[in-house]
Amino acid sequence: MATPITASDPGHRESRAASSEPAISVSGLVKSFGDVRALDGIDFEVTPGTVLGLLGPNGAGKTTAVRVLTTLLRADAGSVRVAGLDAVRDATELRSQIGLAGQYAAVDENLTGHENLTMVGRLYGMRRREAKARGRELLGEFDLLEAADRPASTYSGGMRRRLDLAAALVAKPAVLFLDEPTTGLDPRSRLDLWATVEALVAVGTTVLLTTQYLDEADRLADRIAVIDRGRVIAAGSPDELKARVGGERLEVTLADGGASEAAIAALAQMSDEPPVAAGATIRLTVRRRGGALMDAVKRLGEAGLEVEDLELRRPTLDDVFLTLTGHAVEEVEKEQDA
Amino acid sequence: MSRLINDTLVVAERNLIRLPRSPDLLLAVTVQPVMFVLLFVYVFGGAINTPGYDDYKDFLLPGIVVQNIAFGGFLTALGLAEDMNKGLVDRFRSLPMARPAVLAGRTAADIVTNLFSIIVLLTTGLIIGFSFDASVVEILGGVLLLLVFGYAFSWVFALIGLLVSSPEAANSVGFIAVFPLTFISSAFVPVESMPSALQTVAEVNPFTVTVDAMRALWVGAPAGDAVWGAFAWSSVIFAVAAPLAVARYRRAASR
Structure with missing residues (x-):
């Protein structure tokens, strides 16, 4: 084709x-x-x-x-x-x-x-x-x-x-x-x-x-x-x-899903808005790109939290949808299936 | 108008191309009618009394042909329900074609398959000993009446196909709506042998009128007004069902 x-x-x-x-x-x-x-x-x-x-x-x-x-x-x-x-x-x-x-x-x-x-x-x-x-x-x-x-x-x-x-x-x-x-x-x-x-x-x-x-x-x-x-x-x-949804996204996957509260507290100061947790994954919009990864690792380490994965990325349209509607695309689908 | 004719022929051709490729539908228009004729003649034939007829075959054949032709429109109900389900009606409706052509082409294809069924049934009948008592003109007049009657019923089935939600539903709704009508008629037994309440229904039933007309044309039964009555009934059925089906098609939001 x-x-x-x-x-x-x-x-x-x-x-x-x-x-x-x-x-x-x-x-x-x-x-x-x-x-x-x-x-x-x-x-x-x-x-x-x-x-x-x-x-x-x-x-x-x-x-x-x-x-x-x-x-x-x-x-x-x-x-x-x-x-x-x-x-x-x-x-x-x-x-x-x-x-x-x-x-x-x-x-x-x-x-x-x-x-x-x-x-x-x-x-x-x-x-x-x-x-x-x-x-x-x-x-x-x-x-x-x-x-x-x-x-x-x-x-x-x-x-x-x-x-x-x-x-x-x-x-x-x-x-x-x-x-x-x-x-x-x-x-x-x-x-x-x-x-x-x-x-x-x-x-x-x-x-x-x-x-x-x-x-x-x-x-x-x-x-x-x-x-x-x-x-x-x-x-x-x-x-x-x-551009409407602002800065870079930091996504942290914790080894222990139960520690998300502690991780949110540790990372809160990096963002203007409170981080969001979904299971073992924490998402936040970082204030500054420079040094954000190092900063996050340091903060999580000081809190004694084990990190499985860490990613800094440009916002995707998923983020756009979440920002605009207050819910993710997948959540809406689930609501409608219910 | 030339657009309507062109588009109707394109749709009719499409429906005729696909028939030989659907073995189940092919069985329905070939083997099934033959099976019904043989079952009725040899299973019920000996038990049913038909005053005025030497042989049940001569009584039965004009009746069973009418029943078969009425059901010829089944292909339309199934076809339309399938087209709705598969999104083909959406495709057709997005094309700059004449709007009634999808229905007109579908029902026109039934004329061809009905003609085929008539030939199959007549051949079967002649092989097992049915005999005409009619002129060539009367025989052809009978064929014409069958095609007109079948065409009118195709529009009834078109309406059914557009109203139901699936091909399976088209099948059962069509069967339940039409099957009893064909039986509470003079098609298989003399009307006089029924309980009086049923007799009343049978006498006004368009099937009875059409079957009586076929007997008048093919086996020399007394005609009365049956032949004209049968053509009139077909016209009425068409005049009611076709506009309803077209209106339904215009509104049909395909599922």
């Missing part, structure tokens, strides 16, 4: 993007299901040719947002424009400008890979011959040529996901929506998919992707909108978001 992607056709796109209008613009989006407000007033814009990452835990409203943006759902309030088209008034025209690949590989398992892509092409309005040729081309780009004439039921999970993404690219969409594109993928397939997205963006495609993986948003997104409980709670470039 490392082959260059020819999925976009800038010439055909210019006509619409020439006005330098945002590729996606969303304002005041509200959508409720019964008593649950899945979207509670969402606003954002995406510049053509860039990637916006919608980052948030399960149930934050990411998928609902994608469904509204791709005309699968109609919002209760607010407006959506994609590729300069209104999601309600110009829905059919809008659909011809977008591609959607979802969490579940939406392919017909009883059709071959080539038949799947040909069907999608013809439903985008291509002639049979044109759709077949385009299908072949995509199967080549996604390293599926050998499996082209086998039913998709014989494909591995990674292959199905590639076929699903290929189907989303059949019509060379100006705007691509990826709903949790790497959930459930093995690490190798994940890296391949990231490379594909980067290649698409390099030739001018606008991408909106949702993810609960912070490293994924960090790697792919030009801008990130953090979503929690149907609201955008922060937006900016990955660096801007990290």
Whole structure:
């Protein structure tokens, strides 16, 4: 899949993007299901040719947002424009400008890979011959040529996901929506998919992707909108978001989990905020980077505490989420599972 | 309009390509109807009295063909429920295709499989000794009626497939909704042999009307208004089920 992607056709796109209008613009989006407000007033814009990452835990409203943006759902309030088209008034025209690949590989398992892509092409309005040729081309780009004439039921999970993404690219969409594109993928397939997205963006495609993986948003997104409980709670470039949560993180793993109180007391003076303990791991934001590791070792040694591991690192998006919402991504998921 | 026709044909083709690759579904449209004909003729045939017919086969075949055709729409209920579950309906709804084409194409595919079932059943019937008492025009008229009736029921099954939560549920809901209707009719036994309450149900049952029409067309039974009545029933069933199914499809948030 490392082959260059020819999925976009800038010439055909210019006509619409020439006005330098945002590729996606969303304002005041509200959508409720019964008593649950899945979207509670969402606003954002995406510049053509860039990637916006919608980052948030399960149930934050990411998928609902994608469904509204791709005309699968109609919002209760607010407006959506994609590729300069209104999601309600110009829905059919809008659909011809977008591609959607979802969490579940939406392919017909009883059709071959080539038949799947040909069907999608013809439903985008291509002639049979044109759709077949385009299908072949995509199967080549996604390293599926050998499996082209086998039913998709014989494909591995990674292959199905590639076929699903290929189907989303059949019509060379100006705007691509990826709903949790790497959930459930093995690490190798994940890296391949990231490379594909980067290649698409390099030739001018606008991408909106949702993810609960912070490293994924960090790697792919030009801008990130953090979503929690149907609201955008922060937006900016990955660096801007990290800057908002301040200094370096010190993470100490103790040999004895029961000694965390003593360790917190020993390290408290290194930080403006009280250290946080999770089992045998203590986390704090250090005031000064210089000498922090030595200082920590000295303090813990004086307190008679045995250290198993010690790490000083730049803040990650995990820290961003923790700072912004007061809870970690994983905790939210647990709450919802309960 | 040309878009609707094109997209409907694309979806119909897709559904017909996949059928031969699903052995279980293939069995359902080939072996199962033959099995029913043989079981009814040889197990019940001797015990059921059919005044006016020398042979139970001649009474049964028009009835069992109607029952089979009504169930032909099962493929639509299963197919749609599966497409909803697997996210394919989401894919279709994100494409710039004509909206009713997913349903129209799915039900159109049933016409082809129904025609295939009719040929299988008639061949079986002729082999075991069923004999027409009809002109070529009447025989073809019967086939046409079966296809129209089957098509109308495909839309009932389309609605069922969109309302339920899984292919398995589509299977049992479809079976429970349609199976009793086919039995409380003139399909397998003369209506006169039923308790009077059931007779009332059977007489207004669209299956009875359609089965009587088939007997009029294929084995020369007195027709009355049955033939026109049967076409009218099919039209009514279609006129009610199709808009409901399309409306349901528009709203369907795929799971």
